[in-house]
Amino acid sequence: MKRYRKQLIILFLALDLLVLLFSGALLLFPELPDRLSGGQEAVEDGVIIIDDDTPLPPTPSPEPTQVPSPPPTVSPFAALEEYASLPRYTDGLELPVSGATGYAAVSLPIRSDSGGTATLRPGEAFRILLMDGDRYLVENSAGVQGWINRSGTLINLPDVVPSAIYEDCCSSGALFRSSGLALPGITDQSLYESYWYNARLNCEEFAMPVVYEVAVDVARIQRQCLENGDCLKVYQTFRPWRTQMDVAAALRSLSGSSEAVRAGFRARGYNQNWFISQGRSNHQLGLALDVSLCRVTDTVLRNSGSCTYLHVLACEEYEMPSPMHELSSEAAVFVKAIPQMNYELASSTELLDTMTEGAIRLQKYFMDEGFTPLASEWWHFDDLPVCRNTRLRFGNGDYYLSGCLSSAPIVME
Numbered sequence: 001m002k003r004y005r006k007q008l009i010i011l012f013l014a015l016d017l018l019v020l021l022f023s024g025a026l027l028l029f030p031e032l033p034d035r036l037s038g039g040q041e042a043v044e045d046g047v048i049i050i051d052d053d054t055p056l057p058p059t060p061s062p063e064p065t066q067v068p069s070p071p072p073t074v075s076p077f078a079a080l081e082e083y084a085s086l087p088r089y090t091d092g093l094e095l096p097v098s099g100a101t102g103y104a105a106v107s108l109p110i111r112s113d114s115g116g117t118a119t120l121r122p123g124e125a126f127r128i129l130l131m132d133g134d135r136y137l138v139e140n141s142a143g144v145q146g147w148i149n150r151s152g153t154l155i156n157l158p159d160v161v162p163s164a165i166y167e168d169c170c171s172s173g174a175l176f177r178s179s180g181l182a183l184p185g186i187t188d189q190s191l192y193e194s195y196w197y198n199a200r201l202n203c204e205e206f207a208m209p210v211v212y213e214v215a216v217d218v219a220r221i222q223r224q225c226l227e228n229g230d231c232l233k234v235y236q237t238f239r240p241w242r243t244q245m246d247v248a249a250a251l252r253s254l255s256g257s258s259e260a261v262r263a264g265f266r267a268r269g270y271n272q273n274w275f276i277s278q279g280r281s282n283h284q285l286g287l288a289l290d291v292s293l294c295r296v297t298d299t300v301l302r303n304s305g306s307c308t309y310l311h312v313l314a315c316e317e318y319e320m321p322s323p324m325h326e327l328s329s330e331a332a333v334f335v336k337a338i339p340q341m342n343y344e345l346a347s348s349t350e351l352l353d354t355m356t357e358g359a360i361r362l363q364k365y366f367m368d369e370g371f372t373p374l375a376s377e378w379w380h381f382d383d384l385p386v387c388r389n390t391r392l393r394f395g396n397g398d399y400y401l402s403g404c405l406s407s408a409p410i411v412m413e
Contacts, residue, residue, distance in 0.1 A: 079299040083163070083226055083310045086301075089411075090131065091216040092223070093160040094309050096409040097131045099200055100159035102138065103209045103238075103402075105286065105395035108153070110138065110146035118144045123399030125207075127407060128155070141405060152393035154209035154286040157237060159200055159406050161219045162302075163226060163310040165233040165294060168194045168206040175235075175325040176247055178275070179264035183250040191243045192400050200304050200406035207404050208237040211286040211394075213386045218289070221365050229296050230361065231312050235324050235379065236290040239283035241397040248276045251327060264328030268352075269337045274376035275327035282382050284397020290325070290379045293318050293362040305408030318358020321378050330354075333363070334375045343372045343384055 089096040104120035111117055120126060120140060129145065130137040136153070139145045158166050169175045171194040176183050198205040210218070222232050251272055255261040265271050272278075282288035294315035302311045322331040335352055338345040347367060351360065359378045366373065366381045374380035386392070 079301045079310055080226060080229070080296060082301060083299075086308055086310065089307075091219070093216065093219050094162055094222075095160050095200075095304060095307055096411055097128055097155070097160065098411075099305070099407040099409040100128050101156040101207065101209075101404050101406045102126050102128050102136065103154045103156070103207075104148075104152065105154055105397075106152040106393055108148045110140065110144055110148055112144070112146035118142075118146065120148065121399075122395050123401050125402045125405045127405040129410075139405075141403070149393075150212060151391060152395070153212070154238060155212050155215050156404070156406065157208045157210050157215055157218060157234065158198065158205050160215050161222055162201055162304075163231070163312060164218070164222050165231060165312060165315060166206045166208055167233065167235055168208055168237075169235050169324065170239065170243060171195055171206060174247075175323065176251075176276075176327060177323070177325065178251060178254060178261045178327040179258070179330070180326075181254060181258060181261060183247065183254055186247055186250045191246065192240055194401055196404040198404050198406045200408055201302075202304075205404075207401055208234055209286055209401070210237045210289070211383075211386055211392065213389065213392075214287060214289075214383045217369050217371070217383055217386070221369050221371075224365055224368070225293070226296070226310070230365075231294045231296050231315050232365075233292045233294050233315070233317060234289055235292065236283065237288070238286055238397070238401070239281070240400050241280060241284050242400075244277065244281060244284065244397075248272075248278050251276055261328070264330065267329035268332045268335075270329055270332065270376050272327075274337065274374075275331075280396060282387065285387075285394040287387050287394075288380060288382050290377075291362070291366075291381065292320060292324060292379060293358050293365070306411055307409050318361070319356050320359050321352075321354045321356055324379055329376070331377050331379070332375065333359075333373055333378050336375075338375045340374060341372050341382055341384055341387065343367075343370070346372050346375070349375075 104122055104124050106122055108120040109117050110120060118140065124140065126138040126140050128136050128138055134150050135147050136150055137145065138148055170191045172190065173188045174186050174191055176186050194207045195204060196207060225231055255265070255272060294317045296312055296315050298314040300311050300313050301308050332352060333355060334349045336349065338349050355378065363373050370385045371381040372384045
């Protein structure tokens with residue numbers, strides 16, 4: 001009996017020792033129960049080892065990718081919509097007169113406050129510093145400053161109506177044709193220089209001068225056009241007298257050798273003089289424009305100094321009865337020839353059925369502001385009210401423009 005009691009004591013002590021050893025092992029190796037029980041995973045060198053017959057852990061759902069919102073679509077007409085709220089300056093011009101280039105149409109003395117004088121020659125450019133009623137404070141290319149009479153001057157139209165499109169075709173490459181035939185020595189030739197860097201608009205631009213009062217009227221027309229999504233495209237304003245004579249001589253020569261050209265004149269009762277004057281025309285006086293009409297397709301706002309103006313980035317020209325400067329009856333407006341500069345007859349005479357929607361819209365824009373169309377040319381308009389202004393002095397147009405002196409406007413008006 002004593003022998004069995006002794007064996008039981010030894011057995012209990014051995015069991016206590018095993019319990020102590022197992023408890024110590026748990027403290028040292030807490031993952032041991034999982035290993036002993038055939039757990040689903042073990043770790044070796046930081047890598048989880050998964051038995052082949054155990055299910056894979058769920059794949060974590062990826063965080064949704066943040067797709068940036070597209071930038072808001074900017075309408076090509078956004079700037080056009082803002083045009084109506086842009087400031088207007090003296091007489092409704094799009095940019096102030098100060099800083100614009102002007103041109104002498106006649107010889108003009110510059111009178112300085114100190115009593116000194118200088119003279120502007122016809123065609124000579126000057127920068128307008130200030131307009132005060134019927135006179136300008138100006139600076140010429142030599143830096144001489146002083147006052148001149150505004151009568152007897154022209155102003156550069158792009159400087160005060162920059163939203164229009166300008167393409168002086170007699171400078172870039174003359175378009176003149178008659179019955180589709182080129183005029184020798186004229187067609188596709190640059191007949192004079194008028195394309196210079198314009199610091200006011202920060203680009204190269206055609207200089208296209210008109211009488212100041214004409215510029216004011218064109219600004220009103222352009223505003224009406226833009227409100228309807230249209231835009232003026234100006235092909236010519238001032239045309240030197242010598243250029244006029246060269247074109248007239250070339251057309252006479254061509255018609256003398258071509259029955260097709262002569263027939264093109266006669267088709268609706270016209271002759272050569274209806275298409276290019278043999279003497280002085282209103283182009284030499286700064287009173288006439290050759291212009292077409294476009295549909296605006298893209299616009300942007302630009303700055304000149306502290307002033308903002310609309311720039312037409314892209315446009316589509318309306319279909320017209322003929323190409324620009326087609327010197328034949330193909331370009332005619334009315335069913336019969338009517339005297340030039342007769343507004344009443346122009347407003348009451350029936351239009352030819354060849355007049356397109358664009359040509360009719362263009363004519364309405366100009367006639368609503370008092371311009372008269374030329375019966376033989378859908379593109380030509382004369383500012384009749386300004387023509388009748390006896391206070392103005394006009395030169396003979398026998399000069400070429402000397403350059404562009406434009407600068408950013410100084411808002412003083």
